[in-house]
Amino acid sequence: GDSVTQMEGPVTLSEEAFLTINCTYTATGYPSLFWYVQYPGEGLQLLLKATKADDKGSNKGFEATYRKETTSFHLEKGSVQVSDSAVYFCALSKGGSEKLVFGKGTKLTVNP
């Protein structure tokens, strides 16, 4: 079945450090790929998405590129802030279905 594997956390960085959270997927066909973020005490919010190979999603300084050859969708940010501390989820959906398959989440803590 379809699955998403993301790097295990927790990840702790200092402010202004470079962030990478790895995400790879297994799916037949051409899924859409997403990053969702969950701030403490809140539900999930869409951070960015990409719907086809080589698409780059970006938002709030975060970026991720849909790489079909490596089945990856790694999340990056050049300079993290304390306010980026949250749990990040990689996810996929297929064929117009809104049933998302989530990774297990990666907790990021950014220290001042």
Added chain:
Amino acid sequence: EADIYQTPRYLVIGTGKKITLECSQTMGHDKMYWYQQDPGMELHLIHYSYGVNSTEKGDLSSESTVSRIRTEHFPLTLESARPSHTSQYLCASSDSGANVLTFGAGSRLTVL
């Protein structure tokens, strides 16, 4: 601002009690979902609905039940709560044809 509302946000109850978690959305979305989030953060789809009078079980078996009598309302009920039901429950919705989910803030249930 939130367009999908969950109540209660926090609930502590004793074993054997019946509980209903409420979820309402004001966006007119056809599709609604319930996810269970375990303490390790992983998300599991337990119920979904593609419209009024339509409900389906998700990927994770759950003793809870749901109903969809009105488009905007998707309550989840546990007839007899047990400590194993302690978890965070997240409601989400999406528009047909759009593969992006909007999440509520969650209901954190503790069963003693």
